[in-house]
Amino acid sequence: MALPYVNPDAPKGGRVVTGNTGGFDSVNPFVQKGTPPWQLRYLTHESLLYRSQDEPFTLYGLLAESVEVPEDRSWVEFTLRPEARFSDGSPVTVEDVIWSLETLGTQGNARYLTFWTQVDAIEQTGPRSLRITFRDPDRELPLIAGLRPILKKAQWQGKTFAEATLEEAPIGTAPYVIESFEASRNVVLKRNPDYWGKDLPIRRGTNNFDEIRIEFYGDTNVLFEAFKAGEISYLREFNAEKWARDYDFPAMQDGRVLQSEFADGTPSGITGFVFNTRRPPFDDIRVRDALIHAFNFEFINETMTGSRQPRITSYFSGSDLGMQPGPADPAVAALLEPFKDEIPEEALTGYALPVADGSARNRGNLRKAMALLKDAGFTIERGRMMRPDGTPFTFEILLRQGSTEQISIIDLYRDALSRLGIGVKVSTVDDAQYELRQVDFDFDMTHIRRAFSLSPGNEQRLYWGSEAADLPGSRNLMGVKSPAIDGMIDAMLAASDETAFRDAVRALDRLLTTGRYVIPIQRFDKSMIAHDAALHHPERIPIYGDSVYFLPEVWWMDK
Template identity: 40%
Template sequence: MAPMIGRREFLAAAGAVAAAPLLPRLSFAEAPSGTRLHGLSAFGDLKYKPDFKHFDYVNPDAPKGGLFNFAPPNWVFNQSTLTFNTLNSFVAKGDAPPRMEMCFDSLMASALDEPDALYGLLAESVSISDDRNVFEFILRPEARFHDGTPLTAHDVAFSFDLYKKDGHPSLLLPLTQMTEAAAVDDHTLRLTFTGKQSARTILNVAGFPIISKAYFTENPFDGASMKAPLGSGPYKVGRVAAGQTIEYDRVEDYWARDLPVNRGLYNFDRIRIEFYRDRQAAFEAFKKGDILYRQEFTSRIWATGYDFPALKQGKVVRREFPSEKRPSMQATALNQRRERFHDPRVRKAIGMCFDFEWARRNLFYGSYERSQSCFERSDYRAEGLPSPEELALLEPLRGKIPDEAFGEAVIQPVSDGSGRDRKLLGAATRLFAEAGWQRSKSLLANAKGEKLTVEILVEDSIWEQIHGSWIGNMRAIGIDASIRVVDSAQFAARQNDFDFDLITMALSFTATPTRDEIEGLFHSRSATLPGSRNLCGTADSAVDSLVDAVGAAQDRQSLTIAMRALDRVLRARQDWIPNWYSANHRAAFWDMFGFKEPKPDFGFPVEALWWFDKEKAAAIGKG
């Protein structure tokens, strides 16, 4: 399953900063009140000085032109790679096409070679009050929407107010503690918070896409419109065939095109995304050259499918790129809004029916490793026994969290790889019995006579093969287990409304996670918010306190401690069943592009970083 990306990741290459040699090089945590900053960093200094010319990971002389037709490997907000029925990406309802965010600018934008740094885009500087609750942004007077009208502080204030009221949960939740978004004048915006927000909340909020007040005063802000909203970014919506194709056209007179961090970015004249409901059909389109770049998420195809003529002729490149240095999560949520999943023994027993070792050998061609953590591939993954610093956070919660959180970090059981490990299934049966589920005829039932049913909701038929053994094991011990395949629209609607038993989600966090990111998945506040990523319905005051500890961290060491403590508790609670992960991006592309190596450590937006190479394209007949 391809991952969604974190809230700040869509800013991967969407920002720019002008030279401002009088502005100091400080992290916002250390900056004196009133100091005008050209960038923000959670911990420590910014890498780039105010007068830098371009980011180190780009080619500032990259040529412009060409078409990039690709299969997006990740997405944000309400977006889908299978279909789309709205062009508003910033609400919970509807399915929007990926990369709509490239049509919009933000106050600040991320650098991909720093774990948590933002630099000014719409805002040329920001200053912070002594109590760190008021942020004043000075906007660039040259900022414009695509229709030539000025983008002002009034548009920014309107955007934040609208997101707080009606935005997608990824936009709404970080604004919970915002008390005011005020346009002091056309070029000065003031954001005020209660003091209860995380110190790093601003790193999320400053990256939100800014929309037009005039446009959304005249048009509804909902998920029903196929009219492209007025934007200001490096691309605008071009040709659209609803549910099938969308093209983004590069804006020739983009107002920020000459800013230093834009040099070397947004090089393709057109970016096209075509939508396929079937993975095999998408792969066949790639083989023919209708799609020019894809990341491969199907192990069978990666192992056996790349033997077609264009690859043998050297027209297609197949290679791996290292994954980002960011925590990732792919896991199956057990929906605790269903009473039968309240007991952690039930959740653990269901997880024991999943035979990863069998799937790795028979389905994944040995290409994946078993996930154990919600923060896999990072220092935030808990290992072994808790450290004294972790215990300092966990001990006050003793009696409120599972005892397992105080021992060795919980890991998933290893099967014998047979696909039907009798020892594990026997242990699962005993757990069900302890939780009050006994065999009644051929099925497990509770004291009320209710059968134990488990339905896994999926939107792609490939999951029927992947989960087939899991379903078989559950049925073998008396669970009425099934898989339901639905179309993308129904899948999104049921996920938003939490209308499922089990559902799988993949995502990656930012390298320096904020409380807002973590809150959206694990905090009580998000458990009842439609469209949130708290798919399990986790609503536990003890977990909330650990989420708050993540938000309160003042340095990277304390953040790591808090994240590890949270990881221990989440794993002990058995809320999620960890799936698997890969250490690399498995990519294939027609050999007609240029790119700079090595790739940046904290993002891989190929559509923004790469460029069309005329000579390479001509050599393979694609010129």
């Protein structure tokens, strides 16, 4: 037995090298402090349950051998596998699990804090079992509990977990362990030959490389040149124009490098530039609407991708969970109706992003933007846009150093804003400053990317829930506080059947999209991976497509 999208007979061995841009100053992905390589959470630590990449709602036992829940899911009980071990050979205990959940929920990264507030009690019920009781009904909470990373309590005795130093890599249970690292240069992971779970059916055919090396580069251009030179094994490309134009180098011509494309069935998610509504004038929807009209997507997309990539039209577009064109259907409208006096009218009547004529001038949409700004009390004086208080309308866009594509998009956008008399400062900062400023919400506008599964849940509270809006480090970058959005998330989590769940997500999608919190850009309707010809993947592609659970997890290398 094995997962249906793996090759159960994949050979073990080989070294794969991947590349990140920027740097890192931490190898602890579970605390707020520092910037770790994003892959570590997935490669070095495990949870009680494992999410199948081919089934929207299905989890399998990993550290836990069994799970018990009542009909209302008001509690969950896990029983640990007796063979579960940390990478140092010590057993995973109930005490480790309880400590991990509590510590992450009180001292960990902001993404872990909300779950802990919903735990009423947690107690050991047997030598290898524990029960978690929840405060309020929420059908997803047992699943979230099962997906929390498990850490070793003894490692942190006498230490403050939240203040872990760079030298203190958390001990995990996963197939890979950190062998060495040089801050902001590379991390080397080795496959643990004594990995406790290598004979589990869900692990068969996975984690096949003996070594995974993560190299860091200054920006995407340098990363691409490193790939062309054979310094890294694979590269994910996010620009369809570059995919078609720039991959005709010698290693590709002689077959040493291949291009592979992978479709998936997931929602588009949201990628673009987010407004910080905590700051005026972005707390005014008319101003946000004006700046969305000024964003000439058709021209920018032609310039950047040759119009090869479609635009994101809503947060869950490209899936059955996305808002439908035109007025809300009766079930969705019924969910939105109690909030009709506080939500954009278009959430009920229908909404579509403004479309430009494709020219560089975008005159029609700029006229609409000017009218919206005038309606919001803005005026033009000597060619400059003035706020209602008489000060010039200027704002800052915060970007990560090395994000060359985002910078190019903003350069084109800034030209349009200057024609409206709006002044824009673009600040590109290093990873440490970027993370710190996002933690403190110290920006007017910045880049955002949120990927969604086919089973969105409590993470939506962290993304746009009111309680997370002012929590430092939360992922609610836009700072939205909306009882209607909170209500749709509640309805989604309380849904007892697929239809009710879909309607709640569609209603949520309408509120997020019509709220004009983000300027959406192009979507990635397929994954594009260029890779060493010695790397292979299974023929069947899972419904979630390319992810860290696909590459590197289920790929392998010729011996």
